[in-house]
Structure formats: C-alpha cells, structure tokens
Amino acid sequence: MKLIVMRHGEAEASNTSDKTRNLTAYGRRQATDAGKWLATVLGNSDISLALVSPYTRTQQTCECLNTVLNIKQKVDVAELVPNAKAYITHVVLDGFLRENPTLDSVILVSHMPLISFLLDELLSNRQASLFDTSSMAIIDYDINTNSGVLKAFYHPCMQQFELK
Template sequence: MHLIIMRHGEAGWHTNDQQRELTETGRRDVADVAAHLAESPYRPRAIWCSPLLRAQQTAAIVAEVINCPIEEKSFITPDDDPGLCLDALLEQPPASPLLIVSHMPLVGALATLLVDAHRRGLPFMPGEAVVLDMPVVGPGCADMKTQFLP
C-alpha cells in the first residue's frame, strides 16, 4: 500500500482554529503539490481529510486536480492519537494510494509511527506531502519513498 500524508496548506490566523482558511499562498502551494502528485506514480485514488476547514480546502484542491473522492474522518484532527488512524487503516483496507490531509502534530506523529514505530513526530511544512510504502500496515512497517514540497 502507498500512503501519502499531507499537511494542509498555509492558513490565516484571523479566526478560531476550526474555521481557519487557506491563504492565497497556501492555495497556490497546495495546487503545485497536487500537480506533482497527479504526474507521479503515487497519484491518490482516495483522500481522507480532517473536518477542519483548512484541511477540507486542501483536500478539495487536490481532489479537483487528480479527480478522486474525499472522505472526512473525525479521527485525524491536530491532537488526535495517530493510533486511531492506524486502526482505521487496518480495519478497512483503503484504496491505494491513499492521501491523508491533516495537521501538525498529527501528520508528523503518524509518519513517524509508521516509519520508525514511535510517535515523536517528523516536521512538516504547510502543504508538504510524503509518500510511504507499506507492504504491511503497522508501526515501523513503512519506508519513506519521496516527498513533495510546495
């Protein structure tokens, strides 16, 4: 399975955390990363996204470029346990490649859990995406294949 983990694009701070929107720079950066994903061998077939607005906007931009469905998942918000996402990946094998659009610190903790089997957390820039190759879904079972930077 190929899993792509992406942090939402740059968002403004003019409102509460739930309603933060992407900036124009954030929208452009996400569109650039989406274009690279569309041309890559890891083109997503499905997207899971956080219910927060900036992640939904990021997922919508990517989905428009690559033409794939989006599913909102309540367990991938910033402070959620990455183990919940791992459990969901184990319970129902999703389409591969799957793109998860979420937030720091979850994206860093999830990537680290899958690659190194701990939860310290890799840093992610806004709009950054990493591709993991997982022959088996589980802690420490993934290899990082590539990354896409805005």
C-alpha cells in the same frame, strides 16, 4: 500500496475557531502545486481514497488537490484533527485499508502535530519529520506488517526528492 500523508496548505492566522480557519490564496496555490507534483511522482493523477480532517483548511486543501488529481472517494475522518493520537489514527487507517484491500493509493490530509507523530507510527524505521504547510510524504505501505517505507517527500519551498 501508496500512502500519502499531507499537511494542509497555509491557513489564515486567526479566526473565531481553529476548526474554521480558511486557506489563504498562497495556501491554495501551495496545495495545487503539491497535487501537480504528486501526479508526476505517481505517474498518473488517480487517488483511490482521500481521508480528510473535518477542519475547513484541510477540506479546502483537498478541494485544491482535486483540481489536478482525480480523487475517486473522500471520507472525513474525526481522528485526523491536530491533537489526535497517532496510534489511534494508525488503527483507524488500517481499518479503512483492511476493509478496502483493492485501494492502490490513499492520501491523508491533516495537521501538525498529528502527521509528524503519525509518520513515525507508520514507518518501519521510525523516521518522523516536521511538515511545513502543503508538505507531504509518500510511503510504500504494507497492510500485512502495518508499516511502510518512506519513498518520497515534498516540501513546497525546497527541492523535492525521492528516496532510493
């Protein structure tokens, strides 16, 4: 199963609440471009499930992705907020995957620092990474072992690469 871990697009610098920060125009372009890259790498534009933080900027990132990808189902997940615990998020994710064994692709749209710690939690070789806005990692994930292997990484300002 393909598991994609993504950080939201660039958000405005300040607002009355971190939860309500909007994407900038650049952040919307970042998210749309990331979605185009993802469709190319996956070989199609279908995503079975999007698990998304309830914060405004992640919701808007998912909306941008959905303009170029076919996201079949979206679920807001409270455990995808910035300071959530990676282990708990991993357990919640595995719960979704066990309840839906036919899913072939799942994208998580969340925040730093959670996604960096979560990547470390999800990979069998413990390979954490820092995520810039709209960066994403594609993981071949095995629900039987509760871990996966990093297959590709996207960064909006650098050349994207696939791992062999």
